[in-house]
Amino acid sequence: MINNIWILIGKKLNGEASPEELLELEQLLQQQVDVVMYPMDKLEEIWKNDQQIAEDEKLLSKWAAFDAELDAVEEKEAEEAAQVIAVQTKKKKARIIKLGSLLAAACLMLGVFWFTRKETMVPGKSNEITAPKNGISKIQLPDGSRVWLNMGSKLTYNNDFGTEERKVSLVGEAFFDVVKDPQHPFVVTTTTISIRVLGTKFNVRSYNNDKTSEAALIRGKIELTVLKNPEKKIILNPSEKITVINNQELQLKSNTPTYKIAEETPLIALSRIHQAKKDTLPSEALWLENKLAFDAEDFENIAQKMERRYNVNIVFENEDVKKLRFTGKFQKESINKALLSLQKTAAFRYKIDTNQIVIY
Structure with missing residues (x-):
């Protein structure tokens, strides 16, 4: 009987138990008065924790593979740059042709234009880097x-960067791979x-015109x-993300009652990042692979992402x-x-006039 209980418990935890088996399990557990067993809710908690650890390990493994791919591209770019320098000592015309082809090759990565640069501080002024509207900028x-800036995003830092803290300001979206330095904390402000x-x-992700800002932690x-x-500090652990409403005042000025806003759109929401099995990265960072990803997002938010990606204006x-x-x-x-594609799953119409799109 004990073995049968554990078989049923295994099915329940895996979500494979039928209603009849769940009823049988409940009856068997009630009969085990003299047997010391973990409470069912405790077993479920242990199971979920183990499953989450396994998922987090898979995520880190996938990110490590992607990170290695980026490093390989960077090494290739360095080798190609060295070849360009060698060619410079030869024929000027040949150098110009070679340089043009190398730059074109280096720009094409993962189906998107990449612009790589190593930043150095300029005394007496702030440093500002803006990604082009049609590409991603990678900055050291x-x-x-290392910082990857999504299309049209801007990163700024002062010439005292690293003196006490490593402060940067962001408008838009960026992925950060921060070098560990406990003596000089890294601070991102939007x-x-x-x-x-x-x-x-x-x-x-923190665009000026978006309704929400978001931070997603990989590691x-x-x-x-x-x-x-500012008095409230929120600690994020790996695979967690936080979403913050950008403009509470606009929400309160709308016709929606305050209690409904509180129910439907919390000012701060903590959740897990979304990782599809076939994807190399969580959906929050898939833009690094030139993918526009969205997970149970409303059409208005998706439209803002489409505007940036396709350089169009969308009106509802x-x-x-x-x-x-x-x-x-x-x-x-x-x-x-x-x-x-979106129209196949929901009822709406649209019309396109050059760069103007009306959805109704």
Whole structure:
């Protein structure tokens, strides 16, 4: 009988037990008065923790593989740059042709234009790096930390970077791979949140026009502060993300009752990052592979991402359509094909006039 109980418990924890088997398990557990066993809720908690640890280990393994791929590309770029320098000592015309082809090859990575640069501090002024609208910029900061800037995003840091703290300001979205230095904490500030780290990998999204800001942690630990509530510190652990509403005042000025806002859109929401089995990275960082990913997001948020990706302007003429939720990802699809794909799962219409799109 004990063996049968454990078989049923295994099925329950795996989500494979039928209603009849669940009823049988409950009856058997009630009969085991003299047998010392863990409470069912305790067993479920241990099971979930073990499953989460396994998922986190898989995620770190996938990120390590992706990180190695980026390092290999960087080494190749360095080798090609050295070849360019060697060619410079030969024929000038040949150098120009070679340089053009090498730059074109170096720009194409993972289906997106990459612009790589190593940053050095310029005395007496702040340093500002802006990614082009059609590509991703990869930056190496003076301390060796690496930053990937998504399309149109901007990173700024002063010439005292690293003196006491390593402070940077971000508008847009970036992925950070921070060199560990306990004596000089790394601080990322946006218009809504501030993140303090020692050494870690994490993604930050904070565009000025977006309704929310988001920080997703891949590895390490970060301390996040919402600037409107600076006395409260939030610690994120690996595979966790936090979403913050950017403009509470706009929410309160809308026609939605305050109690409904509190129920439907919490000012701060903590959740797990989303990792599909076939993806190399969590959806929050798939833009590094030139993929537009969204996980149960409303259409209004997805439209903002589409505007940045396709350089278009999207207008909604139906408030209900804004609230439609979708999960998916696009990579090589045109804006028209992407909208057609979304249209297969929800009822809405759209019309395209050059760069202007109306959804109704």
